[in-house]
Amino acid sequence: MSALDQQADSVIRPFTVQIPKDAFDDLQRRPAATRWPTSEIVGDRSQGVQLATMQALHQYWATEYDGQRVESRLNALPQFITEIDGVDIHFVHVRSEQQDALPLIMTHGWPGSVIEMLDSVGPLTDPTAHGATAADAFHLVLPSLPGYGFSAEPAELGWDLARTARAWSELMRRLGYDRYVAQGGDVGAGVTDAMGRLGPDGLAGIHTNLLVPALNDPASLPNGTDAERAALAAIKTFQTSGNGYFVEMATQPQTIGYALLDSPAALAAWMIDHDTDSYNKIARAFVDDQSSGNLTRDHILDNVTAYWLTGAGAAAARSYWEAYGPDAPAAGGQPLPPPQIPVGFSTFPGEIWRTPRSWAEQSYPTLNYFGEAKRGGHFAAWEEPQLFAAELRAAFRPLR
Template identity: 85%
Template sequence: MTTLEQRTDRAVRPFTVHFREEALDDLRRRLATTRWPTRELVGDRSQGVQLATMRALGKYWEKDYDLRRVPSRLNALPQFTTEIDGVNIHFVHVKSKHADALPLIMTHGWPGSVIEMLDTVGPLTDPTAHGGTAADAFHLVLPSLPGYGFSAEPAEVGWDLVRTARAWAELMRRLGYDRYVAQGGDVGAGVTDAIGRLGPQGLIGIHTNLLVPALNDPASLPAGTEEERAALAAIKVFQTSGNGYFVEMATRPETIGYALLDSPAALAAWMIDHDTDAYYKIARAFVDEKPSGNLTRDHILDNVTAYWLTGTGASTSRSYWEAYGPDAPAAGRPPLPDPRVPVGFSTFPGEIWRTPRSWAEKSYPTLNYFGQAERGGHFAAWEEPELFAVQLRAAFRPLR
């Protein structure tokens, strides 16, 4: 197709995942010949991902993990691609069997993918089988961010959170949804925050489980209570000793990309070194074989394997430069206005920081739901899909 044809083609095409056998053989070979560093000199994760964790992960990945799980899980669901603004976007689209289901577009983050949301499909689209009622049902759209998974990587700069949000609004319009809601965590929270501020026609509400304004400007939030001070302290710890990946990808994504495309062990280590709560849950799953909620060895490796076999280590890193880098085209853009649609927010106990209700209210004047889950952390939909679904049902119920 010519460039002009690609930019004007609005077709939505069915999609099926298939990996060549040679790619699977190459992955097994690379895992078998991994060059391991010496053991860390401390008893915690302060020097990075621990050798025992990576040894256990690498052994399971090479010897016991079924490399065909990724296509099997994804191909069990309706998948499609469509070109938006010059980029071919992949998405899972599951329609509920229940009448009057509410359309929901849900965005993953890094180091996530649509895979981390697959176990929410049942609870969200078929709530009667998962403790809810037919009135809680959603039609679910799960797009892969540009440069992630099976979405094409952008060929030009400028794909920041706002441009992605505009693409999602076009996707929902293209699917025929003239009334819908949006949700996101991690980078997906940034996209969802942006779509809420843009306020495209048809959007009636948003929900996030990461308070984006707190990460962008924590000093602007109240600090008068013990809960607020604890949240500020947790953010400071993350920004001073836990966000090495963030700084590298926001400033030098191409540099780390070489390692992520050449070594599956490097890719896995980079992806699991995100936040303290998630790291130790993943470590326990491999070292002690004790999964935390839905965070099993197979589910963790489904996500890492998808990154490896799609070769997206560099392009996903580049998305941080686009969204958060000081030299990104969007740097210096005037801030968008507050969302005019209702905003829901849920806090999970293992998140990088526990967001106080006062912060959510200050950040979003239209806040109409604040939920506190019993379990789960930064990757809430992945870790606790049933609890996550309960939060979304409650947040969006007033908007139906």
């Protein structure tokens, strides 16, 4: 590759979301043709997403939801595209007015997107308007994972967590940040964990709100206290009765992809059937119109609609095959070494399991912050953006 080609590949281009009218028309047409299954024959979600939840979601989506919210919310923030390792990466980049703010790259997960982080932008970049001090400000970078949202789909194999982690370090280099921190939850926690273990130049510390090593090898973690035994039991419950989506996407993503690209109802049901805590909150939002924190009907549908309008269902599912499938590095091989940089961790009460401090300390010898939030669950930034921002300020304050 010539120097000119390299320069062209590294160009950062402004981006504006522009959804064609026929895409909105199609979204209006397809729900009317939905064929509903009969109601589940149990009184809980043990057979999957309940019919009453889906029909309430469908009714609101079809009659009250403003489909252009995705476009308007994202276009209110500075967005860009840059090609990294052959894939166009979309990202939101909001610089704080505080010039000495700490650069932070934050990674979403599945079934999330940058949508779930939008309400934490203000608290993180403009802390004085949200009860914190100017010294707590961040310059914020929110990339869309490859194949998610407005990032392009990889056309070749190999986009595992480590490759995405390397792409993020290249993105921060291109933005001119020679010292920065990283954060992630869900899949984003896996990317952030990999960044910490790879230790790219400039990365000063990481923070996650999902303990990735616990899923990889829960039997190796301490189990002598009530909290530790409860966490192990919660992981076992998830692995035996709550991770059907995980197994399908990690082993046969193309199969589920046909439904996710063809039916808005199938996409919505697949996306909200993640974990018991978040499902119950979403069900209450639509069935009872009772929002849990920031998890409102509109915010939930912003995320689902973004997946539909970008056709991200199949590509996002394939990312699980890359990251966690039978041939993925996470499934075997030599693990990456522990991070040598400071690690912060926050546990939220509604998470799939409540991580004990002992687990975080064993997983990360360089742990320098452990926080226990009072509210929130698996999608912490989405559900409780103010509490989430407070955790990040506390975790990264020693690194400023």
